[in-house]
Amino acid sequence: MTKTYKKLSQSIENAATWQQKYREIMLLGKTLPPLNDILKTSDALVPGCESKVWMYIDFDLTENTLLVIGDSDTRIIKGLLALILAMYNGLTPQQILTINAFAEFEKLGLIKHLSASRGNGVKAMVDKIHTTALTKVS
Amino acid sequence: MPDKSFDINLIRKDFPTLNQMVNEHPLVYLDSAATTQKPQYVIDKTTEYYQLLNANVHRGKHFLSEQVTTQYEQARLNIAAYFNVQAKEIVWTKGATESINLIAHGLTSKLNDNDTVMISPLEHHANIVPWQVLSQKTGADLKALPLNPDATFDIDACCDFIREHKPSVLALTHVSNTLGNITNIAPLINAAKAIGSLVVIDGAQAAMHLKPDLAALDCDFYVCSAHKMLGPTGVGVLYGKYSILNTLDPYQTGGEMIETVTLNHSTYRCAPAKFETGTPNIAGVLGFSAAIDYLNSLNHREICDYEANLFRYASEKLVRIKGITIYSSLSDNIGTLCFNYKNEHPYDLSTLLDSFGIAVRSGHHCTQPLMAHLKLNGSVRASFCFYNTYEDVDNFINSLHECLEMLD
Secondary structure, rough: OOHHHHHHHHHHHHHHHHHHHHHHHHHHHHOOOOOOHHOOOOOOOOOOOOOOOOEEEEEEEOOOOOEEEEEEOHHHHHHHHHHHHHHHOOOOHHHHOOOOOOHHHHHOOOOOHHHHOOOHHHHHHHHHHHHHHHHHHH | OOOOOOOOHHHHHHHHHHHHHEEOOOEEOOOOOOOOOHHHHHHHHHHHHHHHOOOOOOOEEEEEEEEHHHHHHHHHHHHHHHOOOHHHHEEEEEEHHHHHHHHHHHHHHOOOOOOOOEEEOOOOHOOOOOHHHHHHHHOOEEEEEEOOOOOOOOOHHHHHHHHHHHEEEEEOOOOOOOEEEEEEEHHHHHHHHHOOOOEEEOOOOOOHHHHHOOHHOOOOOEEHHHHHHHOOOOOEEEEEEEHHHOOOOOOOOOOOOEEOOOOOOOOEOOOOHHHHHOOOOHHHHHHHHHHHHHHHHHHHHHHHHHHHHHHHHHHHHHHHOOOOEEEEOOOOOOEEEEEEEOOOHHHHHHHHHHHEEEEEEEEOOOOHHHHOOOOOOOOEEEEEEOOOHHHHHHHHHHHHHHHHHOOO
C-alpha cells in the first residue's frame, strides 16, 4: 500500500458521517487532473452503466511500476478513482496482486460502491488493474 | 378486506418496509416507479400459499389442488374486475415486459414488409426492443410518433400522423416511467382503431395510479406488472380483447397449453391457457390478487386526490429551488418528478440523497431514446405513491438542499 493512499484513506476513515465521507471523496476527486477530451475515447471507457470512467493503464518500462491515469464524469466516482489510483500507482505487478481493494473499501465503509447494483465501474476499474498486472507477471 | 377511508397514518402501518432507518435517517422511499412497497396483507397471502395451500394448480383432484386452483382462478376474476374486462381475457405472465414480448412474438406470423409498427420516443425499452425485433423478423417498418421538445404529445398532430401512416400495430405507454406524464391515450386509441390498427398499451406505471377501465378505453391489449401495484415481483398481466388474443401464436409451448399431443402433432387450447404453459408463479398470482384486494379496500378517488395533492406540494417546493430543471409535466402526472441540478451528474445527487435515507433513482431509466430527445445523459427521478407523507416531501427537499450545498 502506498503512503499517499494511507494518508488519503485516513481522512475518509475518520469522517464521522456519510456526508463528511462524500465531502472528502469529492475533494479527492478534485485533486485528480482532468483527462484531456481527446483521451476520453470509447476504447478507454471502463464498462460501467451510469457514470463514465476513462482509464489508461501502463507500466513504467525501467521501474516496472504501474502508471494509471483516469477521469470520470461524476464527482463521487472520480473521488473513488483517485483513491484507487493512490492505492495502486507506483506499485509493481507483484505488489498489485497482493492488494485486496475490497477489504480496503470495506475498512473505509465504502463497500457498497463495489456492489452489483451500482454498476458504476468501480469494481471494473479494480479488475482492470489486476488483470493487467496478472498478464505482466505471467 | 373491509373498505376503509383514507388515513395516511393507518396506511403507513400496512407497509412494514417503510418503517426503518437507512444511513441513520428514516427511510424516505421515492422509488415507487421502480417497484412499490408491499402491504403486510400481500406478504401474508403470499406466505400463506407456501404454509397452507402449496399444491400445483389445475388437474389435481386432491383437496389442496382444488383449493389453490379455485383461489388461482378467483385471482383472475379479481384482476379482470379491477380492469372491467372478462377473466378469460387475462393472461398471467411474469410481468409487463414478458407481456409485450408475448404480443410481439404472437404477431410475427401476421406481419410483413407492407406493415408499419408505431411506437413513441417516450417508451420504456421494454416497449421498444420487442417491436424492433418484430420489425427485423417481418420487414415491417418501425415508426415513432412525433413528440414535442418538452416530451409532451400534440394529440391532434399524433392522430394525423396515425391516419397518415396507418400502422398495423400502435404500441404506447399510458404513463411515462421516467416523467410520470399521463398520455391522453383515448383519442390516439380511437384514431388507430378507426383505421383498423391493433393497439397495445403499456400500463406498467398507470395500472395502479389510474385504475383504467379497459372496456371503456377499447384498446386491444394492456399490460402491467404486479410489483408496481403493491404485488409481488415476477408476475404480471396481459389483457387482450378475446377475439384478438385468441388469434396470437403461442409464445412458449409445453404442458398445460395443449389440447392433444401425439408424437408428431399437437393442438392448443384456447386463450388464456394457450399462453400459460408450465407451472405458473402461483404464490405471485395469489399475492397479486391480495394487492388488488388491498387497493379495492381503499377508495380510488381518495388515493388519486391524496397523490395529486402530495405531488403538487412536492413539485411546488422543487420548482422553487434555483438551478433545478424539472422535465416532468406538473399537470397530468401520476406523481413522478424527473429533474437535474445545474450540470451535476444525477449519480452524484442520488448517491448523496441516499446518505440521508432518501431513495431516488438516477440514470436513463430504461428510456434512452427519451433521454436523447431531451438531450440528457440521465436524470434524477423521485416517484411518489399514496403511502408517502408530506413529511417525506419535507425530508426530501431539506436533504436535497444539503446535497446541493455539498455540490456547490
